[in-house]
Amino acid sequence: MNTKRIFTFVAGILLSCAGTILASTQNDSIINKMHADSVKTGKTLYANNCVRCHKLKDPVKYTRAQWPGLVNEMQKRSKITDEQKALILSYLMTEAKKEK
Numbered sequence: 001m002n003t004k005r006i007f008t009f010v011a012g013i014l015l016s017c018a019g020t021i022l023a024s025t026q027n028d029s030i031i032n033k034m035h036a037d038s039v040k041t042g043k044t045l046y047a048n049n050c051v052r053c054h055k056l057k058d059p060v061k062y063t064r065a066q067w068p069g070l071v072n073e074m075q076k077r078s079k080i081t082d083e084q085k086a087l088i089l090s091y092l093m094t095e096a097k098k099e100k
C-alpha cells in the first residue's frame with residue numbers, strides 16, 4: 001500500500017463524516033488540516049494500541065516503504081481495525097526515516 005492510497009483512504013473516512021461542508025469548500029488548506037488531524041489521531045492510536053507488548057518503536061527507525069508491511073503484521077497482534085491501521089500509518093509514514 002503506498003502513501004497516496006493510504007492518504008486517500010484516510011481522507012475518504014474523514015470526508016464521509018464531513019462530506020457536506022467539504023463538498024462546497026474543499027481546498028488545499030482543508031486537505032492539509034485533514035492530514036494533520038489524521039496524523040494526530042494516528043499518533044494517539046499508535047500510543048494506545050502498540051505499546052502493550054513492546055516499547056513504541058521510533059517512527060524514524062523505518063522508512064515509508066517499510067511501515068505498511070510492519071503494521072500489517074502488527075495488526076494481527078493488536079486487533080486494530082483497518083481504519084485505525086490507516087490512521088496509525090499516516091502518523092508513522094509522516095515521521096518515517098527519509099529515503100535518500
Ligand code: HEC
Pocket residue numbers: 046049050051052053054057070071074075077078080088
Ligand atoms: C500482541 C503483542 C503486540 C502488539 C499489540 C504489537 N506488537 Fe509489534 N511486535 C510484537 C512482537 C512479539 C515483536 C517482535 C518481533 C517479531 O516477532 O516480529 C514485535 C515487533 C515489532 C516491530 C519490529 C519488527 C522488526 O522486524 O524489527 C515493529 C516495527 C512493531 N512491532 C510495530 C508495532 C505496531 C505499529 C503496533 C501497533 C499497531 C504493534 N507493534 C503492536 C508484538 C506486538
